[in-house]
Structures are given as structure tokens and as C-alpha cells.
Amino acid sequence: MGSATKIIPALMSAGKEYVCVMRIHGDFDLNELQNIIKEFIGPIYQRPPLRSAVKRVVRVRRVYYIKVLEVSGRDVLMKVGVEAGTYIRKLCHDIGEVLGCGAHMQELRRTRVGPFKEDETLVTLQDVVDAYKIWTELGEEEYIRKVILPVEAGVSHLPKVIIKDSAVDAICHGAALAVVGILRVETGIKVGDLVALFTQKGELVALGKSAMRSEEMVSSRRGIAVRVTRVIMRPGTYPPLWKSKKKKRDIY
Amino acid sequence: MSLPIDITREILIREETAGSGKYGKAPSERSVEELLNAGIINLDKPPGPTSHEVVAWIKRILKLDKAGHAGTLDSLK
Numbered sequence: 001m002g003s004a005t006k007i008i009p010a011l012m013s014a015g016k017e018y019v020c021v022m023r024i025h026g027d028f029d030l031n032e033l034q035n036i037i038k039e040f041i042g043p044i045y046q047r048p049p050l051r052s053a054v055k056r057v058v059r060v061r062r063v064y065y066i067k068v069l070e071v072s073g074r075d076v077l078m079k080v081g082v083e084a085g086t087y088i089r090k091l092c093h094d095i096g097e098v099l100g101c102g103a104h105m106q107e108l109r110r111t112r113v114g115p116f117k118e119d120e121t122l123v124t125l126q127d128v129v130d131a132y133k134i135w136t137e138l139g140e141e142e143y144i145r146k147v148i149l150p151v152e153a154g155v156s157h158l159p160k161v162i163i164k165d166s167a168v169d170a171i172c173h174g175a176a177l178a179v180v181g182i183l184r185v186e187t188g189i190k191v192g193d194l195v196a197l198f199t200q201k202g203e204l205v206a207l208g209k210s211a212m213r214s215e216e217m218v219s220s221r222r223g224i225a226v227r228v229t230r231v232i233m234r235p236g237t238y239p240p241l242w243k244s245k246k247k248k249r250d251i252y
Numbered sequence: 253m254s255l256p257i258d259i260t261r262e263i264l265i266r267e268e269t270a271g272s273g274k275y276g277k278a279p280s281e282r283s284v285e286e287l288l289n290a291g292i293i294n295l296d297k298p299p300g301p302t303s304h305e306v307v308a309w310i311k312r313i314l315k316l317d318k319a320g321h322a323g324t325l326d327s328l329k
Contacts, residue, residue, distance in 0.1 A: 001310075001319050002289040008321075015255035065253045081255050114257060121294040125306070128293060129313055141284055148291035150279035157257040164267075165275050183269065186261040201278045218266040232290075238275045 004151040006230050010194060010207055014114030014157055015064065017081045021108075022092040024074045026101030033076070036098045037066050046090050054085075061086040075106065114157040123147050151232060152204045158196040159186040161210075161217065161226060168199055168238035171206050177226040182217055189214040195226055199238070206231045288314060 024033075040063055047058045064081040071077070080088060089105040096103025111118050123131075123146075131143035163171065167181030177197060189195055189210050197205040208226040210217075217225045297306050303321045311319045 001291045001293070001314070001316050003318075004290045004292050005318060015257055017253075017255070064255055067253060079253065081253055112255075116294045118296075119294075122296050123293060124296050125298065125309065125313075128295070128310065132313055135284060144284055145287070148284075148287045148293060150282060150287060151290045151292060152279050154292045159261060164269065168276075179266070182266045184266065185264045187264060188259060188261050199276050200273070201276045203276050203279060214264055218264045 003232060004154065006232055007151060007154045007207065010155055010158060011114045013084050015081060015083060016110060017079065017112035018088050019079050019109050019111050020088050020092065021106040022076045022078060022095065022103050023106040024076065024096060024099065024101060024103045028099055028101065030071060033099060034068065036095060037068065040091065040095060041066060046087055049087060049090055115153065121149060152202065155196040155204060155207065158194055159189045160198050161185050161195050162198050162200060163205065165199065165238055166241040168205055169235060169240040171197060171228055172231055172233050172235040172237065174228055174231060176224045176228060177208065179217055179220045179223055179225045182225060185214050185217045187214045197226065203233060205233045288316065
């Protein structure tokens with residue numbers, strides 16, 4: 001909602017989990033199917049289907065896990081964890097090809113997008129309507145606060161970089177983050193990773209691409225640590241403690 | 253059954269300075285109006301209506317001028 005829509009790309013590129021029903025076009029041996037499914041874990045090749053939003057060239061996608069939950073006749077209920085951009089319909093079809101008799105995806109439900117799962121935060125449309133009414137008509141905030149999560153919840157899957165108060169406003173204006181503006185860094189950041197910049201109070205400032213590894217961010221004397229790709233916080237939320245280079249600006 | 257994003261990360265400290273804490277406020281301190289202007293709903297989309305339709309309903313229910321979604325089932329913004 002509102003400015004939180006700016007983090008949508010960070011969710012689009014995040015891993016997904018689905019529960020699907022795969023219908024097999026013939027009788028099959030469950031052990032054989034399980035063995036074939038194992039072959040589909042890891043990197044797989046997929047050509048996007050005819051009706052798709054992207055260019056139809058073969059691409060590699062990662063399948064993290066496939067778990068058969070239930071088998072009923074020729075229907076196989078399974079849970080699949082995949083990289084963004086993996087087509088589950090195609091996956092089912094391809095499993096059917098290897099099995100020999102063919103298969104198709106009968107039903108699909110997404111059960112996870114990055115940090116969002118089917119947990120206590122999952123609400124129905126009716127929950128939203130009720131919570132909004134209780135807030136506007138009775139002035140009771142408890143329910144609406146359970147329904148609407150802060151924007152920070154949408155980037156909890158990204159590695160965090162905690163920055164100084166003095167660096168916040170410059171970042172809000174799109175400046176790159178220099179190492180001297182950093183307080184703390186989460187481990188495991190590689191060059192090019194999408195990272196989230198936070199204030200000490202836990203507010204999301206911006207998203208960016210890292211230009212260093214975590215270790216370099218804490219040990220380097222100088223240099224750019226993160227290039228900002230998307231600013232979330234409104235400029236002016238924190239005071240501008242950075243010096244403006246007037247002369248340089250005049251050139252433009 | 254976990255995704256790569258489920259790895260646990262440690263925290264490395266570059267500088268201890270806590271600062272004054274004068275500026276900003278923790279997300280939990282935000283008003284409902286502020287949450288409505290920059291919040292997320294992990295929505296259980298019913299089968300049938302499209303994500304686009306559901307986003308339109310949400311916008312109407314919450315009287316928002318801007319909303320989007322990041323997936324056919326949940327997480328509407």
C-alpha cells in the first residue's frame with residue numbers, strides 16, 4: 001500500500017513455495033515417481049510457456065525442494081520450493097515426460113513469497129473489512145494493526161545494513177552508502193546482492209545493490225558499500241547532516 | 253524444506269556509536285494512518301477473482317490511492 005509498493009521488486013525476485021496437484025496421465029509406480037522428482041531438484045532448464053510474460057528462451061531455474069504430501073489415484077499433491085520465475089505448470093509437465101505417460105498441473109496455490117507465508121499474519125478479505133470498520137467506527141486499533149504490517153516486514157528476507165542517523169537523509173536523496181556511514185552489517189553479503197538499509201530504530205531507509213562483501217563493509221577504511229536502487233523513506237524524515245557540494249551541483 | 257533466504261545471518265559491528273536516538277521512530281510506534289500509507293497485507297486471496305480485482309477491492313475498502321501486489325496468492329501491498 002502506498003510507498004510500500006516500492007519494495008514489490010524485492011518480493012518478485014524472492015523464492016516462492018507452492019502446493020500443487022499434479023495429475024498423472026496413467027498408472028505409475030510411486031517409487032519411480034519419487035526418484036524422478038529427485039532429479040528435478042537443483043538447477044533445471046525451462047522454456048517459458050507460450051502464454052507467458054517473458055521472452056521464450058530456455059533459462060536455468062533452481063528448484064530447492066519438492067515434497068510429495070499425498071497421492072490419491074493419479075493425483076499427486078506436492079509442495080515445491082523454487083527460485084523466482086520457475087513455472088510450476090511446466091515442472092509438472094516435464095515430470096510427466098520423464099515418467100513417460102505425461103502429466104499436467106491440475107491445481108496450484110502459492111504458499112510463500114519471500115518472507116510471507118501462511119502464518120499468523122495471513123488474513124482474509126473479510127478480516128481486512130472487519131478490522132477497518134472496528135478502527136473507523138469504534139476507534140479500536142488492535143485489529144487493523146494485526147492486518148497491516150509495516151513495510152519492513154516485506155524486506156525481512158534481505159540482508160540488513162544498519163546505518164548512522166547522519167547518513168540517512170543523504171541516502172533518502174539517492175546517495176550511495178559509504179562504509180563510514182555504516183554501524184552494523186549482516187554476514188553473507190556478496191557483491192551485487194540486494195540489501196536493505198535500516199536506521200538504528202529499525203526503519204527501512206532504502207534498498208540497494210552491495211558493492212562489497214559483508215567483511216569488507218566493516219573492515220574497509222573508505223569506499224562505497226552499497227549503491228541505492230530504491231529509496232523508501234521520505235527525505236526530510238532525518239535531518240540533512242551531510243555537506244552539500246554547491247559548486248558541483250552548479251554544473252548541472 | 254527451506255529457501256536460500258532462510259539462512260541465519262550473524263551481525264558484524266563496524267562502529268558502536270548509538271547516536272542520540274532523537275530522530276525517527278520505530279515501526280511499532282507508527283500511527284494507523286502511517287501504516288496505511290506504507291504497509292503490507294499478507295492476504296489470503298480467494299480463488300476466483302484475479303489479484304488485480306482483489307487489489308482494487310482492498311483499495312476501495314481502505315480508501316487508498318495506491319496499492320499493488322506481488323503474487324497471485326498473497327501479499328498485497
